[in-house]
Amino acid sequence: MQEAIKYMAEITAAPLVYGRRIQMETGRRVVGYVCSYTPEEIIIAAGAHPLRLFGPMGELECVDTHLQSYCCSVVRGILDTGLKGDADFLAGMVFPHTCDSIQRLSDLWRMNVARGFHLDLVLPVKLNTGSARKYYLDVLRRFRMELGRQLGVDIGDEALGEAYETLQEIRRLLAGIYELRSANPTLLSGDDLLTIVKAAMIMDRHEARDLLPRVATGMKAKLEAQKSAPESLNSSPPREMEIKRLLLVGGICNHPRLHGMIEAAGGAVVWDDMCTGARYFQTAGPGVESDGSTGTRKGDPMAAITEHYLHREVCPAKHNGLTSRAEAIISLVREKQARGVIFLHLKFCDPHAFDYPYLKNAMDRENIPHLMLEIEDPLPAEGQLRTRFEAFLEML
Numbered sequence: 001m002q003e004a005i006k007y008m009a010e011i012t013a014a015p016l017v018y019g020r021r022i023q024m025e026t027g028r029r030v031v032g033y034v035c036s037y038t039p040e041e042i043i044i045a046a047g048a049h050p051l052r053l054f055g056p057m058g059e060l061e062c063v064d065t066h067l068q069s070y071c072c073s074v075v076r077g078i079l080d081t082g083l084k085g086d087a088d089f090l091a092g093m094v095f096p097h098t099c100d101s102i103q104r105l106s107d108l109w110r111m112n113v114a115r116g117f118h119l120d121l122v123l124p125v126k127l128n129t130g131s132a133r134k135y136y137l138d139v140l141r142r143f144r145m146e147l148g149r150q151l152g153v154d155i156g157d158e159a160l161g162e163a164y165e166t167l168q169e170i171r172r173l174l175a176g177i178y179e180l181r182s183a184n185p186t187l188l189s190g191d192d193l194l195t196i197v198k199a200a201m202i203m204d205r206h207e208a209r210d211l212l213p214r215v216a217t218g219m220k221a222k223l224e225a226q227k228s229a230p231e232s233l234n235s236s237p238p239r240e241m242e243i244k245r246l247l248l249v250g251g252i253c254n255h256p257r258l259h260g261m262i263e264a265a266g267g268a269v270v271w272d273d274m275c276t277g278a279r280y281f282q283t284a285g286p287g288v289e290s291d292g293s294t295g296t297r298k299g300d301p302m303a304a305i306t307e308h309y310l311h312r313e314v315c316p317a318k319h320n321g322l323t324s325r326a327e328a329i330i331s332l333v334r335e336k337q338a339r340g341v342i343f344l345h346l347k348f349c350d351p352h353a354f355d356y357p358y359l360k361n362a363m364d365r366e367n368i369p370h371l372m373l374e375i376e377d378p379l380p381a382e383g384q385l386r387t388r389f390e391a392f393l394e395m396l
Contacts (some may be wrong), residue, residue: 001218004125004211005192008199012256015202016081020052020089022204028092029151034078034105036201036275036395037096037123042144044163044205045155052201053078054254058088066108072253072346073102073376082113092117092150093206098317117150119143124320127310134198137306143304160301166205168308171281173212174200178278180219182336185224185243187219190259193269197277244396247333248272250311250344251315251352255375258385262342265389269334273329274344275315282312290353316351326357326362333368338394340369342380347376371394 011018013025015095019030029048033040036052043050055077061137063076076086081087093113095106097120110118121143124132148155174197181188196215199363200208248269259269272373273276311327314320321327333341341363345352363370 001215001223003212004214004218005026005195007029008203008211009192009195009256010136011196011203012195015054016086022049022051023089030089031092031094031147032090033094034095034102035096035098036280037098037141037309038121039140039305039309040162040205040303041163041167042140042147042164043094045159046147046153048245049204050201050317051090052198053081053087054252055081056096056279057254064196070341070348072101072348074254074346075105079105079108080108087113088115090116092119094119094121096121098315099121099349101348101350106144107188108253119146119150123309125317127314128320128324129137133306133310136310140302140306144297147202157301160305161218161299162329163205163302164304164308165198166209168283170200170205170209170212170331171283173209173216173280175279177212177219178281180216181221182270182380185225185245185270187222190263190269191256194234194253194256194259195275196282201276201280204244224386243268245270245336245338247329247336247338247341248274248277249329249341251346251349252275252276258344258375259388265386265393267389267393269342270338271332273313273325273332278314281313283308316355323362329359330362330366330368333366340392342392343370343372345374347371347374352380 014295019032022028023030026049030051030052031043031048032053034053038050038052040050054295055074057077060076060080067076067079093109093116095102095109095118097103097106106118106120121139123133123139125137126132144155144160177188177193177196181193196212201210203211244267246267246269249272251274253274262269280308314325316325329341332338342351343356343359345356360370360372369392371388373388375385
C-alpha cells in the first residue's frame with residue numbers, strides 16, 4: 001500500500017512531468033483540463049490522456065501582467081503554467097464554463113498561450129430539468145465531434161463504453177477507500193487520501209484502476225491487524241483523546257499538508273464535499289453492460305455519461321434546487337457521524353463565497369458547529385492554521 005501511495009505522491013508532486021512522460025513514452029496525445037465537469041470519458045475514448053491542471057504551488061512568474069492579484073490562486077497558477085511554456089506538450093485544452101474566473105481563464109489561454117486546440121464546454125447551469133438533460137447531452141455530443149475532429153479520430157460508441165466503465169470502476173474504488181477510512185480514520189492519513197484522489201485525475205486511468213485495489217487491500221490488512229492486536233492496545237482512549245470526526249466542504253484543496261494539520265490538532269476529515277474529493281467520484285449513472293453473445297456494449301454511453309454528471313452533488317457553479325447543497329451536507333454530517341464542518345474556501349472564489357451565508361444559516365439551524373477557513377497559495381504560517389483548528393476542535 002505504501003509503495004502505491006508513494007508512487008502517486010510523486011505523480012501529484014510533478015503532474016506536468018508525468019504528463020510529458022506519457023506523451024513521450026506512449027505517443028498518446030495529452031489533453032489538459034481544469035474542472036471535474038470535464039467529460040474525461042470522451043477524451044480517453046479518443047485515444048488521448050486527460051490531465052487535470054491545478055497550477056504550481058509557490059511563487060508565480062508571469063501571470064501578473066494578465067490577471068489581477070484578486071483572482072483565485074488556482075486560475076492564476078494554471079495561466080502561469082501556460083505562459084511559462086511548462087504545458088507546451090499538451091495537444092489541447094478543455095475549459096468547461098463554470099465560474100467566471102474559469103471562463104476568463106479560457107479567453108486568456110486562447111489569446112496568450114495558443115498551443116494546440118482550445119475547446120470551450122458551455123454546460124447548463126440548472127441541472128434538474130428535462131430540458132437541461134437534453135441540452136447537456138447535446139453539448140457532450142458536439143464536444144465528442146469537435147474533439148474527434150481536432151485529434152483526427154472517430155470516437156466510437158464501443159470506445160466510449162469502455163472508457164466510461166473504466167472511470168466508473170475508478171469511482172467505485174475511490175468510494176470504497178473513502179468508506180473504509182470513514183469507518184476507521186487511522187487506516188489512512190488525510191494527506192494520503194488527498195494524494196490518491198488527485199493522482200486519479202492525473203495518471204493513466206487504467207494504471208489508476210489497477211493500483212487503487214492495492215490501497216484498499218492494504219487498508220483492510222491494517223484493519224485486521226488492529227483487530228487482532230492485544231486487547232490492551234485496542235482499549236478505548238479517554239474521551240478527550242478521541243478523534244473528532246469532521247466534514248470538509250469547499251472547492252479545491254491543493255495543499256498536501258492541510259489534513260495533517262487537522263489530524264495533529266486531534267481531528268480527522270471522515271468525508272468531504274470537494275471537487276478534489278468525493279464530488280469527483282460520486283456517481284449515479286447507469287452502467288454500460290457488455291453483451292456476452294456479441295462482445296458489444298448495451299446502452300447509450302453518451303446518455304450514461306450525461307446522467308453521471310447530472311446526478312453528482314453540485315458545486316456552487318451549478319444549480320440543482322434551492323436547498324439541495326445544504327441538505328446534502330447535513331445528510332453527510334448525520335450519515336458519517338461528523339461532529340463539525342470545516343468550510344475550506346479559496347480566497348476570491350465568488351461562487352463558494354456567495355453560497356456560504358445560506359449554508360451557514362442551515363448549519364446554525366441544525367446546531368452543527370462549523371468553521372469557515374479562507375486560504376490561498378501559499379498557505380499562511382502553519383502555526384496560524386493549527387491554532388484555528390485546535391480552537392475549533394476544542395469547542396466541539
